[in-house]
Amino acid sequence: MVALTHIEAKIQEFLKELESPLVLHLSAHLQQGKMLRSKLALHIAGESEECILLCAIIEMIQSASLLHDDVIDEATTRRSKPSINALFGDKNAIMLGDVLYSKAFGELTSFCEKYPAIPRIVANAVTTLAIGEMEDVELSCAFNAEEAKYLSMIEHKTAALIEATAYSAAFLAGKSAEEAQGFRLYGRNLGIAFQIIDDVLDIVSDSKTLGKPALSDFKEGKTTLPYLYLHSLLPTKEKERLKNAFKKEIDAAEQAWILEQLKKSGAITKSVDVAKHLGKIGIEAIANQSCDKLIQIMREMIERDF
Numbered sequence: 333m334v335a336l337t338h339i340e341a342k343i344q345e346f347l348k349e350l351e352s353p354l355v356l357h358l359s360a361h362l363q364q365g366k367m368l369r370s371k372l373a374l375h376i377a378g379e380s381e382e383c384i385l386l387c388a389i390i391e392m393i394q395s396a397s398l399l400h401d402d403v404i405d406e407a408t409t410r411r412s413k414p415s416i417n418a419l420f421g422d423k424n425a426i427m428l429g430d431v432l433y434s435k436a437f438g439e440l441t442s443f444c445e446k447y448p449a450i451p452r453i454v455a456n457a458v459t460t461l462a463i464g465e466m467e468d469v470e471l472s473c474a475f476n477a478e479e480a481k482y483l484s485m486i487e488h489k490t491a492a493l494i495e496a497t498a499y500s501a502a503f504l505a506g507k508s509a510e511e512a513q514g515f516r517l518y519g520r521n522l523g524i525a526f527q528i529i530d531d532v533l534d535i536v537s538d539s540k541t542l543g544k545p546a547l548s549d550f551k552e553g554k555t556t557l558p559y560l561y562l563h564s565l566l567p568t569k570e571k572e573r574l575k576n577a578f579k580k581e582i583d584a585a586e587q588a589w590i591l592e593q594l595k596k597s598g599a600i601t602k603s604v605d606v607a608k609h610l611g612k613i614g615i616e617a618i619a620n621q622s623c624d625k626l627i628q629i630m631r632e633m634i635e636r637d638f
Contacts (some may be wrong), residue, residue: 335379335387339370342388346435357394359427361419362395368526368633369394369497373626376501383504385442390497397461398488399429404469405552418520429466433458436612450500457496464489472553475578479560483524491523498522514617520624525607528635529556531556532603535594537637547587553579557606560598562590607634 347359370387377383399416401407403425408418417425440480443450447536467485477480498519502512534549549556555563563571570593577586594600611630618626 333371333374335374336367336370338379338384339367339387339391340364341375342384343392346388346392346439346613350431351522352437355428355431358424358437359432360397360415361414361416363413363462365394365411367391369494370630372494372519372626372629373497373501373504373523373628375623376498377504380504382443382447382530383501384535385546386450386497386504388499389436389439390493392432393454393458394493396429396432396436397465399425399432399457401465404465447500447503449503450557453496453500453503457492459489460492464492471555472579475563475575476555477563479557482555482557482560486527487520487524490518490527490626494523494526495519509532509623514621517617518614518630521610522633523615524609528557528584528603528607528610529634529636532558532600533637547590550578550590551581557597557603558594561602562594562597564596566593566597604634 345356367387373387373390375385377386398410402410402415403417403422406417407415409415415425416428426490437455440451440454444638464485466489467481468489471481471485495516496519499512499516502515507515523577529553531549534556535547550559559574563574566574573592574590576591581591611634
């Protein structure tokens, strides 16, 4: 997709405007992801200059959130390579994130006159994202057995920016307010389903594919959906065994037990079914918009293996 190259070039243009060799040096080590949000916007609004600008802003915001996320999680890798905080320290990672956030918000003002809804949509999403980060930290303090709390957190932390991207792109595409709401729901459900599948992959994928050890989420203090479902299905004694392993470095035998229980109980299948259900609702929300590419994106995000 040639437009993705144009988005990356626009981001570099913005960073060069800052006239900071340090920012350019640090940002050169950022790991490029799937650019899911950009692909989403491009398929909704087309490859216009305005859409390229929106995508560049969204990608800078996403990179900033991941920089802060890695510091919070004390992560030393990002997509199988050293994270910015591992390379240059937490302070530099946090400040680079702040730079990206600030520059993105500065460029977001370009939409104020022609598309006044877009800056508000994106700004609200970033606020929600930050609240989601706080909720994630809070939930990591102890084993969480409440499905609603977890789903609310990932809706805030992961889905908010994807939802805002689809919603904003719909306005760029000239959609009506009602049609834009359909794209908004699609984006929200895509984001939640995406995170649920990430949670599942942390369990079922091998370490080489993941770029981190399997079952890392649980060791880091994340009670993701499969663990929630497993906890609800286990007998009382085994519930305690699962909770006792939470946020700990456990031996191979205990890891094997948890993995066996996750598979045997149907907790993994149940989690994937939730993602599929959300995907179905999201696709139905844009059913009359002739968006085959968005249907494909939803299915690929749910059926992926990395």
